[in-house]
Amino acid sequence: GQNIDQPTEMTATEGAIVQINCTYQTSGFNGLFWYQQHAGEAPTFLSYNVLDGLEEKGRFSSFLSRSKGYSYLLLKELQMKDSASYLCAVMDSNYQLIWGAGTKLIIKP
Amino acid sequence: GAVVSQHPSRVICKSGTSVKIECRSLDFQATTMFWYRQFPKQSLMLMATSNEGSKATYEQGVEKDKFLINHASLTLSTLTVTSAHPEDSSFYICSARDHGVVTEAFFGQGTRLTVV
Numbered sequence: 063g064q065n066i067d068q069p070t071e072m073t074a075t076e077g078a079i080v081q082i083n084c085t086y087q088t089s090g091f092n093g094l095f096w097y098q099q100h101a102g103e104a105p106t107f108l109s110y111n112v113l114d115g116l117e118e119k120g121r122f123s124s125f126l127s128r129s130k131g132y133s134y135l136l137l138k139e140l141q142m143k144d145s146a147s148y149l150c151a152v153m154d155s156n157y158q159l160i161w162g163a164g165t166k167l168i169i170k171p
Numbered sequence: 172g173a174v175v176s177q178h179p180s181r182v183i184c185k186s187g188t189s190v191k192i193e194c195r196s197l198d199f200q201a202t203t204m205f206w207y208r209q210f211p212k213q214s215l216m217l218m219a220t221s222n223e224g225s226k227a228t229y230e231q232g233v234e235k236d237k238f239l240i241n242h243a244s245l246t247l248s249t250l251t252v253t254s255a256h257p258e259d260s261s262f263y264i265c266s267a268r269d270h271g272v273v274t275e276a277f278f279g280q281g282t283r284l285t286v287v
Contacts, residue, residue, distance in 0.1 A: 104281040
């Protein structure tokens with residue numbers, strides 16, 4: 063079966079750095095997405111990785127290792143507004159998105 | 172990025188009535204649209220995939236006669252929740268894929284449905 067695993071909840075301090083991990087087992091791979099979702103809102107796109115390595119975009123970076131079935135989202139200089147759920151999703155061989163359950167990130171002052 | 176507009180953002184309806192939710196791609200052609208529902212503190216659950224001009228493909232366990240999906244044009248898909256019951260109360264989100272871009276999907280704002 064297809065499976066996406068990510069931690070349920072994480073807590074970090076304002077100004078710090080946090081890494082949210084995601085491991086996956088899917089039938090085929092056409093890229094991995096990270097989305098941010100604030101409570102009561104739709105997800106917003108953060109990043110897309112299809113090749114191994116690190117993609118940096120401002121305070122957010124995403125890493126992918128296809129051989130390990132592993133990705134992480136790195137958030138730097140955390141701000142209170144970063145408190146949200148972060149969803150990892152993998153596009154399988156049929157170009158369907160397989161979603162993780164999301165990681166709720168709590169930022170403390 | 173591309174814009175997907177979903178309407179209404181919130182709706183309250185009486186049990187037994189039907190509710191229609193619209194999803195429009197504003198600046199691109201969406202050959203494929205996806206409908207998700209999300210319960211509190213849970214991830215997105217794909218309900219169905221619709222391709223313009225053809226019948227929707229429903230995920231296992233989703234009643235196609237209860238959740239009617241129409242994708243009549245490249246910019247509009249609708250989800251109708253028929254004979255709604257309180258257990259249908261949820262957050263419904265549409266997502267649209269650009270005709271020329273397979274590897275990214277754009278989300279509507281979501282619809283909070285409450286059935287009383």
